[in-house]
Amino acid sequence: MTKSTTALALVAFVAACSGKQAPAADASKTFTIAMIAKSSTNPVFLSGRAGADSAAAELSKSSGVKVSIQWLTPPSEDGSVQAQRIAQAVNEGANAILLSASDIGKVIGAVNEAVDRGVPVMTFDSDVPGSKRFSFYGGDDAEIGKMVMAELAKQMGGRGKVAILAGNQNAPNLQKRVQGARDEAAKYPGMTVVNAFSHIETPQDAAAEVLRAQNAYPDIQGWAMIGGWALFTKALLTDLDPKKVKIVSVDGLPAELPYVETGLAPVLFAQPTFLWGYQSVKTIFDHVYLKHDVPARVPMELIRVSTDNLGTWARQLRDWGFTDVDPKYLALPK
C-alpha cells in the first residue's frame, strides 16, 4: 500500500513538473542540435548555451527551418554521463551533437557510435582528438596557458613567486593549459611556480582554494588562473591586496570586471564563450544541413581585456545577452 501511494506521489510530481508536453519532431521542418557541455552550473557554459540559442533563432528566421537546441549538459562534470547523453541524443533523433568533453577516453566511443549511426558531432572548448567528430571550435590550450603566464611575467617584471589555479585536475584541456603555463614560467629564471592548485569547479571552491593557498604560501605574488572560476565571486577583491598580488586569468565574464578595474587582475584573456555556442551552431548548420565543407578546426581567439577596453568589452558582453553587466562599465568610453 505504501509503495502504491509512493507511486501516485511520484507520478503526480513528475506530471506536475512536466508543465508541457514535449513537441513531436518533424524532420522536414526541424533541425535539432543536442548541446552537451561539461557542467550546467558553470557560467561559461551557460553563456555558450545563450550563444547557441541565439544562433538557432537567427538560423530559424533566415532559413525557414526550425533550429532548436536540446540542452543535455550534466549538472556536474562526468564523462560517463556525457557518453550517456550522447547516446540519448541519438536515440531521440537529434540531427547533430555539440560537445565539450569532460573526459576524452569516456566519450570517444560514444562520439564514434553517434557518427556511425548518422548523427554528426562537433566539439567546442574541449576537443575529442582521434574521434570521428567533423570539426572543433576552440583554442590551443597549451598556448592559452603560455599566454596567461607570459602576461603574468610581464606584470611582475619577470620576478617573484607565482601559483597556478588549475581547476578540475581530470579535464584534459585544463591539464594542457597548466603544462603550458609551467613551460612558459620556466623561461623566466626569476620566477618560481610554488604549485598548481586544483579544485572543484565552482566559484566558491575556487576562491576558497586561492585563499587557502595564499595563507599557506604568504609570499605568492602572482596567480596564473587558467580558468576564471575564482573571479566569479567577490571574495578575492577584499582578501587580496592589488599592491602585493597580481592575477592574470582566462575568462572575462561580467563578475570579473571589478578585478580589472581595481588592478588586482590587470589583464583577463576572455574566451568568447558566447561564440562557443553561436559559432558552433552556425558551423553545424552549414555542414550538416547545407552540406558545405567546414574546416576540421575553427580557431578561437582570446580577447585581451584590460582597463584600455573595459567599456568596449562590457558592451560586447551585454550584446551577447549577459544581463548582469554593471552599468558603470557600460558607460566607460572605451
Added chain:
Amino acid sequence: MHSQPSVTASPDASRATSLRAVVVGLATSPRAGLVGVLLVLAAILTAAAGTHPDRVSGLPVNNFLNVYTLIQMATDASGFAIMGVGATIVIISGGIDLSVGAIFALSEVVMALVLREAGPLPPGATVALGLGTCLLVSLLCGLANGVMVIGLGVHPFIITLGMMWVLRGLAFVVSHAESILVPQALTHVAKASLGMGTALYPVPLLAMLAVTGIGGLYLRRTVAGRHIFAIGGNREAARYSGLSLDRIQLGVYVVSGLTAGIAAFLGAAFYGSATSSDANGYELYVIASAVVGGASLIGGKGSAVSAMLGALLIVTLRQAIRTLHLDQNYEWIIIGTAMIGAVVLDQGGSRLLARRMARRAMQTRSGREIS
C-alpha cells in the same frame, strides 16, 4: 466463507483460477508498488515523448519507447543496481557503506594501470586480468572497511566516509589524474551486441540481472543470507542465538566492495577509460536505490530485486526529466523528494501495520478471555 475449488473443475475454470492467483500474487507482492510506479511512469513518458523519424525507414519512432532508449536506460541503471545489491546487503545488516563510489574508482584505475603495465595480451587473458584485478582491489577495499568497522568499533558511517576520501585520494595519486584508456578487448566484452544489432549493448543489463538474481538467492535462500537479516533485525537476539556477528559484518562489507568492483569493471570496459573522478557521488544514488527499493536504514529489511527496481526508478526519473524537456535541475529535486517520500511512507506504513497487528492481538486475547 470461501468455497473450496472443486476437484472436477473444468480446464477453463482452473485456468481462470491460476490467472487470478498470478494477478493476486503480483498485486500483493512487496514489489508491486515499485513495478507499478515504473509502468505508470513509462506509460506517461511514452504518451508525452513525441516521435522522431527513423533514420533508415523514415517511420515514426517514439522518443521514449524504443529499444535503444530502453537498453540505454538499463545500462545507465546497471552500475547503481549492481552496487545497490551490495548496499542493500550492508543496509539489511544494519550498516552503511559510503565508499562504494571510491572503491569503483580505485578498482578501475588500478585495473587500467595493471593492464597498461602488462602490455598486449590475448583478449581472453586481458579480460581475465582486468576482471581479476578489479575484483581483487574491490575485495581488499571491502575487507578493509569491514575490519575497521569491527576492529575500531566506530560507526560504519564514519569509517566508510573516511575510506571514501582515502580510496578516492589513492585513485588520484596512483593515476596522476590521468584518464587511462583500457584495452579494446574489455570494450568488446562490455559492448557485445549478442546478436541484438548495431548499437545495442545488452551486457550491462544482463550483468545487472545476474547480480540481482545471485544477490536475491543469497539473501533469501542461503543460511548466510538469513543471518544478515537476523543481525539487522535484532542484533542482540542474533548474538544470543550464537551467530558470529563479526564474521557476518565482515562478509557484508566484502560483498559490497565486490559489487563495486563488478560495476567498475563494467563501467571502465563499457566507456573505455578509467579516471580517479569516476563514480563521484554515486554512493548516494546507490543508497537511494536501496532505500527507494524499500531497504530500511535501521536494518533487517530489504531485497536485491527491490534495489534493482529502485535503481531503474531513479534512472527512469532522470530520463523523464530529459524526455519531457524539463529543466534538468529538477533531477535532484525529484530524486530527493522520491527518496524522502519513499522512506516516510514506508515508515508510516510499518507503524500502521504494527498498530493493526497490536489491535488484532488485543482483540484475539479479549475474545479468548470472553469465551
